[in-house]
Amino acid sequence: MANTSWIVGQAKAAGFDLCGVVRAEAFPELAKTSEWLARGYAGEMQYLHDPRREDPRAAMPGIRSVIVCLLNYNTKFPLSTEAGLAGRNGEPKGWVSRYGWGDDYHQVLLERLEALIARLRERFPEPFEARAYVDTGPIQERVAAKYAGLGWLGKNTLLLTQTIGSYFFLGVILTNLEVEPTLRAGEMPAPDLCGSCTRCLEACPTQAFVEPYVMDARKCISYLTIELRGSIPEELRQPMGNHVFGCDICQDVCPWNRHAPVSALAQFLPKTLLSREENERNESDAPADGNSLLHPRLESLLSLNEEDFREMFRGSPVKRTKWRGLIRNACIAAGNSKVAHASPSYERICERLKKLAACSDSVVAESAQWALSRIQ
Ligand code: SF4
Numbered sequence: 001m002a003n004t005s006w007i008v009g010q011a012k013a014a015g016f017d018l019c020g021v022v023r024a025e026a027f028p029e030l031a032k033t034s035e036w037l038a039r040g041y042a043g044e045m046q047y048l049h050d051p052r053r054e055d056p057r058a059a060m061p062g063i064r065s066v067i068v069c070l071l072n073y074n075t076k077f078p079l080s081t082e083a084g085l086a087g088r089n090g091e092p093k094g095w096v097s098r099y100g101w102g103d104d105y106h107q108v109l110l111e112r113l114e115a116l117i118a119r120l121r122e123r124f125p126e127p128f129e130a131r132a133y134v135d136t137g138p139i140q141e142r143v144a145a146k147y148a149g150l151g152w153l154g155k156n157t158l159l160l161t162q163t164i165g166s167y168f169f170l171g172v173i174l175t176n177l178e179v180e181p182t183l184r185a186g187e188m189p190a191p192d193l194c195g196s197c198t199r200c201l202e203a204c205p206t207q208a209f210v211e212p213y214v215m216d217a218r219k220c221i222s223y224l225t226i227e228l229r230g231s232i233p234e235e236l237r238q239p240m241g242n243h244v245f246g247c248d249i250c251q252d253v254c255p256w257n258r259h260a261p262v263s264a265l266a267q268f269l270p271k272t273l274l275s276r277e278e279n280e281r282n283e284s285d286a287p288a289d290g291n292s293l294l295h296p297r298l299e300s301l302l303s304l305n306e307e308d309f310r311e312m313f314r315g316s317p318v319k320r321t322k323w324r325g326l327i328r329n330a331c332i333a334a335g336n337s338k339v340a341h342a343s344p345s346y347e348r349i350c351e352r353l354k355k356l357a358a359c360s361d362s363v364v365a366e367s368a369q370w371a372l373s374r375i376q
């Protein structure tokens with residue numbers, strides 16, 4: 001049997017910040033999944049209906065253990081709650097969720113998980129099965145992480161840790177190898193340290209929390225900006241503010257993130273939103289006020305055509321929205337921007353919105369019309 005401390009050491013050597021192991025079993029929280037789905041809270045996310053997600057024993061034939069690995073993606077740059085809707089010169093800006101600023105984390109984590117599996121195979125030469133997943137496995141990673149001793153599930157529904165907060169990615173390895181669990185028999189997972197705090201519940205602009213620990217994903221800005229393919233429901237547009245990809249608010253207000261450590265990985269630093277030619281000319285790695293994904297100019301986003309989008313977001317998590325989704329979101333953000341008529345960018349933004357309002361894509365066209373009706 002693989003020993004926990006050996007695995008944790010190997011996970012660190014493979015580049016992870018934390019690692020825990022849990023036996024594959026039906027964790028208590030998973031019993032609530034079907035009711036959550038029945039209430040329609042998953043919206044259009046059909047993959048969440050996979051019944052294997054309700055019991056890790058169904059996730060892989062012969063599965064014994066789940067190895068959960070955590071990688072910090074936090075950077076030194078401001079929080080969404082500090083950034084405001086506009087740049088220094090009053091130019092309207094969008095907001096991209098912290099995890100979307102850098103390289104596509106799926107790839108970054110998968111490489112590390114594969115490295116960890118290679119170490120396991122060296123140590124245990126007998127054939128065994130091991131499957132690495134980053135978001136794509138039929139398993140609820142956050143719940144497995146809790147029972148692997150990594151933290152607790154907060155009122156904002158995310159996994160929280162005392163040492164790293166919640167700005168991290170999770171990757172899992174499902175295996176039929178017997179690995180010693182992090183928590184010994186009878187040992188409880190980390191206690192819930194949310195206490196009487198309700199900051200995340202109060203700060204959510206779309207009131208997506210039905211109650212503490214329960215989210216209606218259909219109202220969450222992350223769902224609206226990334227997963228939803230059609231039009232954003234009218235009543236949720238104004239509360240979306242300037243979010244164009246994801247939302248960090250319920251993490252940014254969390255006291256456990258106040259002193260969250262910063263990752264040393266350059267892969268998670270904000271990319272610049274430049275064409276390939278411009279990128280080659282750009283010698284600065286300080287993205288603070290340019291066309292950075294940190295606080296991108298709405299005018300730049302609204303100017304992207306489909307080819308620009310493909311070029312600029314290759315290797316970025318933002319590509320998940322596809323061109324249509326990002327432009328739809330940028331239109332909504334422009335409609336919420338309160339851009340002043342006297343602002344130098346006002347005419348240019350109106351011009352771009354008018355062009356998009358005539359687009360053959362009805363979702364983009366309608367979003368642009370809505371934005372124009374709000375700022376003209
Ligand atoms: S991510 Fe944003 S919209 Fe979603 S629950 Fe958290 S605060 Fe609300």
Ligand code: SF4
Nearest residue numbers: 154155194197200254
């Ligand atoms: S903001 Fe407060 S209640 Fe919400 S997850 Fe953080 S500690 Fe828990």
